[in-house]
Amino acid sequence: MPPTPYVKRPIIKDDAVFSFNFVPPELPHREKQLSQLHSLFGQVVRSGIPQTAFISGPVGTGKTALAKRFCAEIEEQGRLCNRNIVAELVNCRNRDTPPEILHRIITARFQEHLKERGFSVAQLLGILRGKLVKDRCHLLVVLDEANALIKRSGPDLVYNLSRFDEDAGGAQGLVSLVLVSQLNVWEFLDLATASTFRRSNTVALGPYSRDELFDILAMRARLGLHAGTWSGEVLELAAQLAASEGGDARRAIETLHAAARRAQDEGLDSILPGFIEGAAAAQSGGLPLERLDGLETTSQLVLLAVARAGRRKAFVTTGEAEKAYHVVCEERGERPVAHTQFWKHLQLLEGHGIIDKAVEKEGRSGTTTRISPHDISAEGLERMVLALLERHGGRSRG
Numbered sequence: 417m418p419p420t421p422y423v424k425r426p427i428i429k430d431d432a433v434f435s436f437n438f439v440p441p442e443l444p445h446r447e448k449q450l451s452q453l454h455s456l457f458g459q460v461v462r463s464g465i466p467q468t469a470f471i472s473g474p475v476g477t478g479k480t481a482l483a484k485r486f487c488a489e490i491e492e493q494g495r496l497c498n499r500n501i502v503a504e505l506v507n508c509r510n511r512d513t514p515p516e517i518l519h520r521i522i523t524a525r526f527q528e529h530l531k532e533r534g535f536s537v538a539q540l541l542g543i544l545r546g547k548l549v550k551d552r553c554h555l556l557v558v559l560d561e562a563n564a565l566i567k568r569s570g571p572d573l574v575y576n577l578s579r580f581d582e583d584a585g586g587a588q589g590l591v592s593l594v595l596v597s598q599l600n601v602w603e604f605l606d607l608a609t610a611s612t613f614r615r616s617n618t619v620a621l622g623p624y625s626r627d628e629l630f631d632i633l634a635m636r637a638r639l640g641l642h643a644g645t646w647s648g649e650v651l652e653l654a655a656q657l658a659a660s661e662g663g664d665a666r667r668a669i670e671t672l673h674a675a676a677r678r679a680q681d682e683g684l685d686s687i688l689p690g691f692i693e694g695a696a697a698a699q700s701g702g703l704p705l706e707r708l709d710g711l712e713t714t715s716q717l718v719l720l721a722v723a724r725a726g727r728r729k730a731f732v733t734t735g736e737a738e739k740a741y742h743v744v745c746e747e748r749g750e751r752p753v754a755h756t757q758f759w760k761h762l763q764l765l766e767g768h769g770i771i772d773k774a775v776e777k778e779g780r781s782g783t784t785t786r787i788s789p790h791d792i793s794a795e796g797l798e799r800m801v802l803a804l805l806e807r808h809g810g811r812s813r814g
């Protein structure tokens with residue numbers, strides 16, 4: 417049949433496939449980590465013995481996707497084994513206090529209506545315990561972005577949940593816990609809490625390689641784009657670019673989506689490789705460019721230093737960041753600000769939600785601060801700040 421040249425075909429079959437809360441039907445290249453979780457939690461399914469674990473890894477490595485998938489699967493296993501298992505994931509960036517989190521768990525799974533305010537943590541724990549005993553239920557709580565909770569409210573809730581049985585008056589095997597975090601939360605917990613966790617129970621996710629990102633993109637393309645609108649070349653390019661920016665799958669998927677939208681808007685019937693490059697360059701991870709644009713130059717330079725020092729690392733210390741800051745200033749012919757000012761800029765950046773800071777105890781009395789870009793790879797952040805500095809006339813002399 418001859419082609420019908422004047423009928424424009426849409427490119428995107430289903431936008432939802434590219435959305436933030438889409439749960440992929442499969443998680444290629446996370447099979448090993450998924451079975452690691454299943455073997456850790458086999459004791460829960462078989463005999464109701466509680467377990468604790470960590471999932472850690474940089475942004476976009478599939479932590480949340482893996483945790484969600486595991487929740488669904490362990491509930492299903494429970495059904496098959498006649499064990500009532502409820503697995504609930506709470507995002508601690510949206511709810512970062514113990515009462516909010518407990519309220520959420522109770523209303524999501526056990527009792528639809530419960531006053532939002534007026535209950536203490538102890539009362540909420542009591543309500544939860546009552547429900548679990550009555551329903552003969554094992555609850556698996558997944559605290560996603562647990563660092564946000566620990567930072568805002570301390571480790572108490574983690575402690576309470578990981579030792580739930582000790583206060584349960586004889587009832588056994590009520591609550592299991594998984595903490596999910598970019599940083600290794602473990603090290604932020606106090607000794608008493610950390611002692612209920614085993615280091616070996618960490619499921620670590622690394623950045624995706626180019627080939628892995630290709631497979632992830634191919635799955636999205638098949639689900640979300642019309643056949644014939646994308647080529648292997650286009651996917652390879654998107655995978656390649658995301659791999660060089662920290663192996664972040666979210667970034668790769670957003671690049672493909674943006675390029676597909678552009679092709680559709682321009683009335684083409686397939687995605688051009690150039691659109692991928694354009695979309696990747698405009699990509700900002702979870703961080704809108706405008707947020708950085710409003711910052712004063714010193715803050716931007718401090719941010720550049722954090723990004724640079726943080727290449728291929730989970731975090732940097734204040735000292736490392738400050739050292740990088742001095743190098744950045746020298747390169748750009750700027751006079752560096754003093755330490756207290758430097759610190760203030762770090763706080764400002766944290767206040768804007770652009771970086772995360774966490775204080776960690778070191779030795780007997782010392783502390784050290786760990787800094788990491790929030791929800792974006794160091795490489796991606798570096799690129800953005802550089803683009804911004806350039807846009808404003810590039811004071812750089814080198």
Ligand SMILES: Nc1ncnc2c1ncn2[C@@H]1O[C@H](COP(=O)(O)OP(=O)(O)O)[C@@H](O)[C@H]1O
Pocket residue numbers: 435436438439440442443444445446473474475476477478479480481482632665666669
């Ligand atoms: N192995 C995978 N297969 C398919 N999609 C994935 C995979 N890993 C991550 N994704 C997708 O990439 C995006 C980022 O993953 P996410 O789990 O949110 O990362 P993290 O929580 O580590 O920041 C999500 O859209 C997720 O569905």
Ligand SMILES: [Mg+2]
Pocket residue numbers: 479480481560
């Ligand atoms: Mg996540």
